[in-house]
Amino acid sequence: MRRKLPLTIVFMSTLLAFACSGDIIEDDSFTSRTETGTLPEVDIVKISTEGKSANIECAIISEGTAGIKRTGIVYSKTNKKPIIKGEGCSYRALIADDEGNFKGSITTVTVDAMYFIRAFAISNNSDTIYSEVDSFKITKQNPKIETLPVENRVKFGAIVCGRFIDAGNQGIKSWGCCIAKHALPTLKDTFEAAADTAKDEVYHGEFGIFFDNLTENTMYHTRAYVITEEKDTIYGEDRIFKTSKGGKFNWEWASNYEGAVADGAAERIKVAMDSAKYYYDNYSNMEKRIYVEYNTGVPTADCAITGWMRFGSNSRYQWVGTAEHECAHALGVGTASNWGSLMVNGSWKKSVAQRTQRAMLKDQQQVLKGDGTHFWNGGINQREEVTNGTTNSHGVVIKNERMLKTNALIVNGMRIDGLTSY
Numbered sequence: 001m002r003r004k005l006p007l008t009i010v011f012m013s014t015l016l017a018f019a020c021s022g023d024i025i026e027d028d029s030f031t032s033r034t035e036t037g038t039l040p041e042v043d044i045v046k047i048s049t050e051g052k053s054a055n056i057e058c059a060i061i062s063e064g065t066a067g068i069k070r071t072g073i074v075y076s077k078t079n080k081k082p083i084i085k086g087e088g089c090s091y092r093a094l095i096a097d098d099e100g101n102f103k104g105s106i107t108t109v110t111v112d113a114m115y116f117i118r119a120f121a122i123s124n125n126s127d128t129i130y131s132e133v134d135s136f137k138i139t140k141q142n143p144k145i146e147t148l149p150v151e152n153r154v155k156f157g158a159i160v161c162g163r164f165i166d167a168g169n170q171g172i173k174s175w176g177c178c179i180a181k182h183a184l185p186t187l188k189d190t191f192e193a194a195a196d197t198a199k200d201e202v203y204h205g206e207f208g209i210f211f212d213n214l215t216e217n218t219m220y221h222t223r224a225y226v227i228t229e230e231k232d233t234i235y236g237e238d239r240i241f242k243t244s245k246g247g248k249f250n251w252e253w254a255s256n257y258e259g260a261v262a263d264g265a266a267e268r269i270k271v272a273m274d275s276a277k278y279y280y281d282n283y284s285n286m287e288k289r290i291y292v293e294y295n296t297g298v299p300t301a302d303c304a305i306t307g308w309m310r311f312g313s314n315s316r317y318q319w320v321g322t323a324e325h326e327c328a329h330a331l332g333v334g335t336a337s338n339w340g341s342l343m344v345n346g347s348w349k350k351s352v353a354q355r356t357q358r359a360m361l362k363d364q365q366q367v368l369k370g371d372g373t374h375f376w377n378g379g380i381n382q383r384e385e386v387t388n389g390t391t392n393s394h395g396v397v398i399k400n401e402r403m404l405k406t407n408a409l410i411v412n413g414m415r416i417d418g419l420t421s422y
Contacts, residue, residue, distance in 0.1 A: 038065040039129050042119040044073075045101075047136045051169045053107045054136055058119040060100035066123035071095070071102045074130070075117040081133055082116050091120070111140045111169055143168035145175070147224040147236035148206075151352050152413045155216045155246030155282045159359045159409065162224025162236055164197065164205040171229035177209040179222045184238050187225065195362035195394060208359030212405070217245050247287060247412075249280040249327070254291035254308070265294060268318040269311050275404075276323035283405045284412035288330050301326050305335035321386045324404060325379065328411045332419045334373035342419060343370040350417030353410050360406040363392035368410070378406045 041061035048055045056073050071094055078088035094102040102119075109115065119131040144165040152159040160177045178191035185191075190211070197205035207224075214220065220243065224236035251273045253260075260266035273292060280286065290307045298312035303326035311318055329335050348354055348368035357368045357378050366377065374381050377390050380403060389399025398406070 039127055040064040040066065040068045040121045040123055041131075042071060042121045042129065043131050044117065044119050044134045047117070047134065049109075049136060049138045051167070052109050052111065052138065052171075053105050054109055054115070054138065055103065055105050056117065056119075057101065057103040058094070058131075059102075060096055060121065063100075064123065066125045066127060068096075068121050069124050070122040071120065073104060073106075073117060073119055075106060075115055077110065077113050077115055080116050082118055083130065084120065084128065109138050111138055113137065138169060140170065141166075141168040142170065142232060142234050143172060143226045143228065145224050145226050145234055145236045147177070147222060147239045148355075150222060150239055150241035151416055152356050152409060153241050153243055154285055154409065154412060155244050156214055157210060157212045157283060157405070157409070158214060158220070158222075158241060158243065159208055159210055159356050159413075160222045160224075160239075161206060161208040161355050161359065162194070163207075164226070167205075168228070170232065173227045173229050173231075175207060175224070175226040177211075177222055177224050179211050179220055181218065181220055183221050184235075185221050185223055186235070187233065191225070195392075195396070196364050198364040205364075206355070206358075207364060208355050210359050210405075210409075214243050216243050218243050244285045247281045247284045249277045249286070249288055249290070251277060251290035251292055251309075255293035256295065259296070260294035260311075263294075263296075263313055265311065265313065265315065265318055268315060269294070269323075272318055272320045272323040275320035276327050279320075279324060279404050279408045280327055283408040284415075286331055286412060286415060288327065290327065290330060303327070303329040305330060305332065316383060319383070320404060321380045321383055321407075324407050325381065328379070328407065331411055331415065333375060333379070333411060333414070334370075336420045338418065338420055340372070342414070342417065343372075343375065346370065348375070348414075348417075350414075352416045353413035356409050356413040357406070360402065360409060361390065361392050361398050362396055363394060365393045375410070378403070378410045380404070380407050 040063050043061050045059050046057040072092050074082045074084050074091040076082040076089040079086050082089040084091050092104050094104045096102040114137045116135050118133050121129045146163045148161040174193050176193040178185040178189050180189035192209045194207035197207040199205045222239050226234050290309050293310045295310045296313040298310045301311045301317045301322050303309040307330045309326050354368045358364050358366045380386050386403045389397035391397050
């Protein structure tokens with residue numbers, strides 16, 4: 001319910017030139033008046049705060065007999081009785097609607113500072129009328145951050161993710177994750193800042209970090225962190241995870257080794273398969289045996305879910321990237337019976353592989369896409385995705401060894417998400 005408040009009434013002896021917000025108000029001289037019966041009345045109805053902003057709702061209680069030509073608010077951190085053109089005071093002209101309500105916002109408010117505020121009205125007679133002084137204070141609110149469970153953890157690495165629950169009102173400088181073999185790791189331990197974070201209307205921003213060169217079969221602790229512009233550091237909960245013993249990938253020549261030797265392809269294929277075995281052993285937890293055939297009738301390379309892999313005579317495809325790409329088919333990519341229920345309408349529907357892609361490519365805008373046979377980015381469907389690299393939405397190029405690790409980790413994430421192969 002609106003309340004009528006005692007008015008501070010002053011007479012302006014200097015002419016006002018005031019048409020809209022931002023106009024200059026000449027308000028240097030005031031003289032008290034007593035003709036209160038003819039003057040308007042205004043009031044502050046509600047003050048609400050959000051983040052570093054205050055929303056002020058005001059109302060015209062009465063236009064009086066003099067009428068009103070302008071309304072607004074005036075406020076100050078230092079002047080307990082703010083007036084237009086007063087020392088330390090700021091004002092905003094606000095237009096009233098047909099019902100006499102006017103409202104506005106004060107942005108970038110100083111946290112933990114008291115603000116004094118009044119509504120004002122300027123009559124057609126150039127009288128300035130103020131409401132009673134009201135006040136508000138925005139209390140310091142730290143960001144709230146969560147460390148997500150560590151799901152994609154392999155022999156030498158792990159994907160660690162965090163999430164903002166609330167941005168607070170201090171301003172955010174940086175965020176990321178820290179890791180250690182002891183409890184409650186801090187920025188004094190190993191840490192890495194995140195490249196970016198996805199945002200929505202309630203700031204549920206996720207971010208992910210790839211920690212590499214970890215020790216196999218070892219317990220680790222990790223915490224997400226955020227540093228505010230005021231240099232406060234806030235941590236999420238301590239998550240514990242254990243790196244794995246790795247995958248068990250093996251391969252053998254199954255057909256036409258002699259032809260591969262004769263064409264000079266055998267050594268290239270061996271290096272490619274040994275390298276693919278390295279990445280899938282150390283950056284996945286999967287087991288598979290691959291049976292390699294050299295077949296000059298194959299234009300590139302292919303592989304069935306059974307693990308039967310064929311290399312053609314084109315040396316462009318006798319390398320590690322192609323070998324990893326075909327190993328992914330052996331593990332269910334485009335071949336598993338439930339591929340179509342996970343890659344729906346061109347995008348992956350589960351969280352682990354998606355978070356892995358975003359962490360590896362340092363880009364929360366990435367969407368793990370695919371069709372009936374392949375996925376991207378990270379599927380290394382073309383050699384250049386590794387050698388030239390894949391550019392993320394920030395202009396950062398991810399290539400070479402990181403892209404090879406990306407492929408193994410995404411496929412491992414797909415298996416965690418439920419992709420079958422056996």
